[in-house]
Each structure stands twice: as structure tokens, then as C-alpha cells.
Amino acid sequence: MDLSIIIENLPIYLTGLKNTIILVSISLALGLLLAVPLAILRNYGSPLVQLPIRAFVYFFRGTPLLVQMFLVYYGFGQFDLLKESLLWSFFREAYLCALFAFTLNTAAYTTEILRGAIKATPHGEIEAAMAAGMSRYLMVRRIILPSAFRRALPAYSNEIIFMLHGSSLASVITIVDITGAARIINARFYSPYEAFLTAAVFYMAITFFIVFLVKKLEVRWFAHLQPQSSKAAIEAPP
Amino acid sequence: MFSLHGYGPSIFEGTILTLEVSLASLFIAMLLGISGALAKLSRARSLRLVSQIYTTIIRGIPDLVLMLLIFFGGQVFINQLGPMLGYDDYIDINPFIAGVSTIGFIFGAYMTETFRGAILAVSKGQLEAGTAYGMSSFMVFRRITLPQMVRHALPGFGNNWLVLVKTTALVSIIGLDDMVRKAGLAAGATRKPFTFYLVVAINYLLITTLSIYILKQLERRYSVGVREF
Incomplete structure (x- = not known):
């Protein structure tokens, strides 16, 4: 093990870290934004609306992310119509292709997670909302979604970590994320242990940080489910 | 668009290799999973600690990084080890x-969690009854725990298998001729990447759909004798 290689080339890893964080956070944010309406329509839409959403989720959950990324990055170039249009300046960039594929992928998984969470809304809550005279829109916004988000949080935290790990695939299409940085170092110095173990440490640190954040969020969102005694202990003056 | 330009058989060979890699990895993952669960x-x-470290590390590192580490790192390791044992060729x-081995190692960790939960789901009284009959702990495991944990393990096992099949796409990166790489080669020669990657995507969908069907049948079979509510 020669750690001086890593220390000297730390800037490459930091560039990689930046790219990983940007890729993961943007695709997660856009994916979630897409998934919320899709999950609502998947539950409450007409069968005609549900069908394409089901097909979308089925395709993206049933095929490897690597293949999805290749379909976008290599595959879209097959269509002359697309190549001549303005969109091509978007799909020409490896970075944006990865972002596009990751966003659709996480949107599909998140739709499925939210669909289950929405479906599991207790009947009582819906009946109470109807009895209070809420419109359908108000009911979704105030009752169904907040309670569904709570139920979805544990599964969604898994999805965040899967997306973080999946983002390492971006290195395959020339993007310098953390894995990409490791591949550069390995190719330059032929030092696979140092290169990839450093990448592994970076990923582990991010993973544990995410787990920590989700735990914090869980405490906040599930505050009403905490046992009374522990609440009293928190409120008690020191 | 859907002419394969004679690359159909090549993609088919790749599909067979994908299935071989999947099944071989599954075998390793199940062995590691059972050992990991028993250790946990x-x-x-010490056994609990080792298995805890194993599952924690695997969940923290991306599959691709582990695979590159084992592929490139293993290469260096073996070639350092070789001369020490008096073997001089590269x-x-x-x-x-x-x-x-990478995919087996990764999914061994997920299987560990699945099997651990399934073993815990077998009621304790039955294990005690087995011991009371004078069975050895191995016999209790083989005759009482194992047949009953299958039912509890199947849903998690099925999920792991579906994810595992998709993870095998990564072997194309380290140069194995699975269907993704075969599609890449065909795409390069014919300039029809979308067509070939779409064919591969459909192949994956076929494999997962068939798997889900078989798993449903298995679940039904292993739930015989369980009251349905």
C-alpha cells in the first residue's frame, strides 16, 4: 500500500466526489418530483392512465441501470431525427445522458415505493377527510401524501443508497465520479488497492452519512409515535 | 429497425452466459448467506462481529467498485503471491x-439478512421440542429450521435474485462476453446501438418475468399447510 499516491492525487477524488454528489442529488430530486404525480395517478387515475405508468415502472425496474444508460448514451444516436433536432446538444453530453437515465430509473423505483405507501393509507384517515368536507385535491395534499411520505421513508432511504451505488456506473461512460477517479488512478499508477479502496472509503462515508440523516429525519417525522416516557425525558430540564 | 443483422445467435450466447453467471453467483451467495445468517x-x-462487518461493508460499497477491486486487485495479489510459491509466469x-465471486460475495450479504430473518421466524418452541427429542443441533437445523425457513425466506430470496440478475450486467465492464457486451460488439459493427440494447433489455425483462412466475409457484408450494387468512 502506497498512500502517497492517494494524497498527491486527492484533487481528482474531490472532483469525483463533487460529480457523484451532483449526479445523485439532482437525479434523486428530479426523480422524486416525477414520482409523486405518477404514484398518485397510478393509484387514483383511470386504467388508461395507469397502464403507461405501469409499463414505465415495469421496464425501468426490470432492466439493469447499465443497459438503460447505454440505451440513452449510445442508443439515442441511432435516430437521425433526434440527431438533427435541438435535443441532440443535450444527449451528446455523457453527463446529461447519465443524469437522464438515473432520473428515470429512480423515478420508477420511487413511484413503486410511493404507490405502496399511498395504498396503505388507513381507511379511517380518508373517511375522516371526506367527512370534514375536503376536496379530493386537498385530501391528497393534506392527508394522503404526508402520511404516505412517512410510511415510504425507510424504503426510500434504501433507494437513496441504491442510487448512490448505481451512480458509480457513470464512470463507464467517461464521467469522472468517485469510481471514475479511482479508475484514472489505477490506470495511471497500476495500484488497484489504493485506488479502489479509497473510492470504497468515500462511498462508505457518504452511505453512513445518509443513514445518519435519515435516522434524524425519522425521529422528527415519527415524533408522534415515540413512547411518552422518552418524550418526557427530553422535555425535562437538565 | 428490428433486423438483428445476423447477430441473433451471438446475443443468444451472451444470454446463456448471463444466466450462467447469475446461477453460479446465486450458488455462492446462498452458501455465504446461510453461513452468514448462522454466524449472526x-x-x-467473534462470529457475530465478523458477519456484522461483512454485511455492513457490502452495503456501503457500490458493486462496481468491489468488482473492479477484486478484478484488478486480485490480479496484482495473485501475481505477487505466485513468485512466493515458486510460480513465475504471469x-x-x-x-x-x-x-x-464478486457478485456472489455481494449478494451473500443480502442473503445473510434474508436468511437471518427467516430463521428467526421459525417458532422457538419447535426448536426446543426438537432438542427435547434428543436431536443434535445439526439435526434440528436440517429437519425443523430449514424446511420451515424456506417459506419465510422465499420473498426476500426472490427479490435478491431479481436484483442479482440485473447486477450481472456489470461483468461486461470487466470484459466478460455476457449479453450486454455482445450487444455492444454488435452495436459497434452495425451502428444500431438502440436496437441491440433494447433487445438485451427485453431479454432481462423475460428473465425477470419468468423468475417471478416460478417464485410465485414455489411460494405457493412452500405455503401448503399454512392457514390463509
Whole structure:
């Protein structure tokens, strides 16, 4: 093990870290934004609306992310119509292709997670909302979604970590994320242990940080489910 | 668009290889999973610690990084080890072995969690009854725990299998001729990447759909004798 290689080339890893964080956070944010309406329509839409959403989720959950990324990055170039249009300046960039594929992928998984969470809304809550005279829109916004988000949080935290790990695939299409940085170092110095173990440490640190954040969020969102005694202990003056 | 330009058989060979890699990895993952689960539930602290470290590390590192580490790192390791044992030729790591062992190692950790939960779901009274009959702990495991944990393990096992099949796409990166790489080669020659990757995507969908069907049948079979509510 020669750690001086890593220390000297730390800037490459930091560039990689930046790219990983940007890729993961943007695709997660856009994916979630897409998934919320899709999950609502998947539950409450007409069968005609549900069908394409089901097909979308089925395709993206049933095929490897690597293949999805290749379909976008290599595959879209097959269509002359697309190549001549303005969109091509978007799909020409490896970075944006990865972002596009990751966003659709996480949107599909998140739709499925939210669909289950929405479906599991207790009947009582819906009946109470109807009895209070809420419109359908108000009911979704105030009752169904907040309670569904709570139920979805544990599964969604898994999805965040899967997306973080999946983002390492971006290195395959020339993007310098953390894995990409490791591949550069390995190719330059032929030092696979140092290169990839450093990448592994970076990923582990991010993973544990995410787990920590989700735990914090869980405490906040599930505050009403905490046992009374522990609440009293928190409120008690020191 | 859907002419395969004579690359159909080549993609088919790749599909067979994908299935081989999947099944071989599954075998390793199940062995590691059972051992990991027993270690996690064992009375020995050191065993519990080792299995805990194993599952924690695997969940923290991306599959691709582990695979590259084992493929490139293993290459260096074996070639450092070789001369020490008096073997001087350069040794190439077979990508099949690197791929299968990495995927097996990764999914062994997920299987550990699945099997651990399934073993815990078998009611304790039955195990005690087995011991009371004078069965050895191995016999209790084989006759009482194992047949009953299958039912509880199947849903998690099925999920792991579906994810595992998709993870095998990574072996194309370390140069194994699975269907993704075959599609890449065909795409390069014909300039029809979308067509070939779409064919591969459909192949994956077929494999997962068939798997889900078989798993449903198995679940039904192993739930015989369980009251349905």
C-alpha cells in the first residue's frame, strides 16, 4: 500500500466526489418530483392512465441501470431525427445522458415505493377527510401524501443508497465520479488497492452519512409515535 | 429497425452466459448467506462481529467498485503471491471467476439478512421440542429450521435474485462476453446501438418475468399447510 499516491492525487477524488454528489442529488430530486404525480395517478387515475405508468415502472425496474444508460448514451444516436433536432446538444453530453437515465430509473423505483405507501393509507384517515368536507385535491395534499411520505421513508432511504451505488456506473461512460477517479488512478499508477479502496472509503462515508440523516429525519417525522416516557425525558430540564 | 443483422445467435450466447453467471453467483451467495445468517445468530461473539462487518461493508460499497477491486486487485495479489510459491509466469485472472465471486460475495450479504430473518421466524418452541427429542443441533437445523425457513425466506430470496440478475450486467465492464457486451460488439459493427440494447433489455425483462412466475409457484408450494387468512 502506497498512500502517497492517494494524497498527491486527492484533487481528482474531490472532483469525483463533487460529480457523484451532483449526479445523485439532482437525479434523486428530479426523480422524486416525477414520482409523486405518477404514484398518485397510478393509484387514483383511470386504467388508461395507469397502464403507461405501469409499463414505465415495469421496464425501468426490470432492466439493469447499465443497459438503460447505454440505451440513452449510445442508443439515442441511432435516430437521425433526434440527431438533427435541438435535443441532440443535450444527449451528446455523457453527463446529461447519465443524469437522464438515473432520473428515470429512480423515478420508477420511487413511484413503486410511493404507490405502496399511498395504498396503505388507513381507511379511517380518508373517511375522516371526506367527512370534514375536503376536496379530493386537498385530501391528497393534506392527508394522503404526508402520511404516505412517512410510511415510504425507510424504503426510500434504501433507494437513496441504491442510487448512490448505481451512480458509480457513470464512470463507464467517461464521467469522472468517485469510481471514475479511482479508475484514472489505477490506470495511471497500476495500484488497484489504493485506488479502489479509497473510492470504497468515500462511498462508505457518504452511505453512513445518509443513514445518519435519515435516522434524524425519522425521529422528527415519527415524533408522534415515540413512547411518552422518552418524550418526557427530553422535555425535562437538565 | 428490428433486423438483428445476423447477430441473433451471438446475443443468444451472451444470454446463456448471463444466466450462467447469475446461477453460479446465486450458488455462492446462498452458501455465504446461510453461513452468514448462522454466524449472526451464533453464540460466539467473534462470529457475530465478523458477519456484522461483512454485511455492513457490502452495503456501503457500490458493486462496481468491489468488482473492479477484486478484478484488478486480485490480479496484482495473485501475481505477487505466485513468485512466493515458486510460480513465475504471469497469471491472468479469469473475468468469469472475478465476476461470479464478486457478485456472489455481494449478494451473500443480502442473503445473510434474508436468511437471518427467516430463521428467526421459525417458532422457538419447535426448536426446543426438537432438542427435547434428543436431536443434535445439526439435526434440528436440517429437519425443523430449514424446511420451515424456506417459506419465510422465499420473498426476500426472490427479490435478491431479481436484483442479482440485473447486477450481472456489470461483468461486461470487466470484459466478460455476457449479453450486454455482445450487444455492444454488435452495436459497434452495425451502428444500431438502440436496437441491440433494447433487445438485451427485453431479454432481462423475460428473465425477470419468468423468475417471478416460478417464485410465485414455489411460494405457493412452500405455503401448503399454512392457514390463509
